[in-house]
Amino acid sequence: MPNTEYEAVIGLEVHAELKTESKIFCSCSTEFGAEPNTQICPICTGMPGVLPVLNRKVLEYAIKTGLALNCEIAEFSKYDRKNYFYPDLPKAYQISQYDLPICRNGYLEIEVDGQQKRVGITRVHMEEDAGKLVHQGTITATPYSLVDLNRSGVPLLEIVSEPDMRTPQEARLYMEKLRAILLFLGVSDCKMQEGSLRCDANVSVRPRGETRFGTKTEIKNMNSFRALERALEFEIDRQIELLEDGEKIVQETRTWDESKQATFSMRSKEEAHDYRYFPDPDLVPVVVDRDWVEAVRETLPELPDAARKRLVQNYGLPEYDATVLTLTKDTLDFFDRCMEEYHDAKVVSNWIMGELNRLLNQQNLEITECKVTPFGLVSMLRLIDEGTISGKMAKSVFEEMFATGKQPEVIIKEKGMVQISDxxxxxxxxxxxxxxxxxxxxxxxxxxxxxxxxxxxxxxxxxxxxxxxxxxxxxxxxxxxxx
Amino acid sequence: MALTGKEVEHVAMLARLKLSEEDQKKFGEQLSAILDYMKRLNDLDTEKVEPLAHVLPLHNVFRSDEARQEFSREEMLANAPLEESGLFKVPKIM
CATH class of the missing domain: 1.10.10.410 (Arc Repressor Mutant, subunit A)
Structure with missing residues (x-):
């Protein structure tokens, strides 16, 4: 039961890996899942004397994302070193952007209980990812650590929101909308399980009506939308309970434990963050003139909000359908391709949101991995319209199409499934x-x-x-x- | 501008250096002297000087987004003091 005398204040820091061929400052491949340390070179392993050079596509993707998030694009931007020691960071500094990020002052809109709500975007900046630690056994019991640097130097965008969200649900909607925008732009594949989309949350609580912020904690290790929502719910309740008992919130970093469904203090030995940022002398500044910004703006594709409006206006679909169909670009493409061949949008929408999504979830597949094509679905809908099969028969035909990729006519013939209309x-x-x-x-x-x-x-x-x-x-x- | 012992200790911790009391005093004096020297910049009139982010008169140096492998794993691991199954082996971190 949520305590209504308090409200939560939530801000999110999202890291999205960019879908480039090569790393941000060297030519190593960024492909996921390669054998450890097969995609590394002296630059991304921090050898002395090397010279990093910016991948132009990273900058273009950053500008594109900034424009889609209604940000100002900085004319002058630079790279800084963020210094800290950790075995997955071979240079002992991360190349990032500090006081002059590429994008600032944007927003995105979410729909909360039928109301549009604007969530501010403080900044978007470019940086490099760190490597990965592989442990023998648990992190505390392991005798030593093993380091894979394939991910070191993979380009990231860090997208920082304003503390504008008030509930775990709003945080989830923000994340979903941000993911949809990145997917529509084609700048990231946004797979939370694989870590190409990651999210940390800053959360505090305060008595309702209070305008000052309470003491915040930072929550890490939330690997799904569900985990984000559950972790925030837990943390908000924990903080309210502490305040109710007259105790103080400790400003600290906490990690979400999925198996225990709770957050735990990370009790890091590291002192308060002191990263000693300074400009990276190896990398020259970036100057983005206004013509360049306008040229990138020209290349922006249709974004989720515009697509949603189009589905409602052009096809008369309910808001709910339009939102579900625009959660990913691939789902929208599937729908649009069906509509090139078929007249009834609601029927197509029902099949995508119903049977297709059910089977995709069941088998944990993406819509692009499934064997049913828009053409196949439309062919099947025509067979229903013509009375060759009933709607009920269509369900089993569809399952067969999903499993085998066969065309509906073939399945009907093979199974002798033709409707008797004689x-x-x-x-x-x-x-x-x-x-x-x-x-x-x-x-x-x-x-x-x-x-x-x-x-x-x-x-x-x-x-x-x-x-x-x-x-x-x-x-x-x-x-x-x-x- | 003398650094306090606490400040020297903090900087040493960030650099993962263990300093004896004697070292702490010695480095404290040296660091303070460097800061004093740099403080002379504060006396200059910089009213009409643009902030400088980089010493080279260059900007927008890019490479194109093409991937290639220039070093084998064996080469990259050749200098590692310890290695196991193709991974760098390091002391445990916690």
């Missing part, structure tokens, strides 16, 4: 079933609705589900009223 074939079957069940006929005439359903069921059974349901209804009514 009156002269159906009538004798129905007449026989009615004649065999005089007692149920009696029930029907005494007004028992169930009796009609029984006959429909029997006809379907006799025809292995292939009878045209509408025709069965018509013939049954006629026979039952006349006989």
């Amino acid at each position: 009156e002269s074939a159906l009538e004798p079957i129905i007449a026989r079933i009615v004649a065999d069940n005089p007692k149920v006929v009696e029930d029907y005439r005494n007004g028992k609705d169930k009796a009609f359903g029984f006959f429909v069921g029997q006809v379907m059974k006799a025809t292995r589900g292939q009878a045209n349901p509408k025709m069965v209804n018509d013939i049954l009514k006629r026979i039952l009223s006349g006989a």
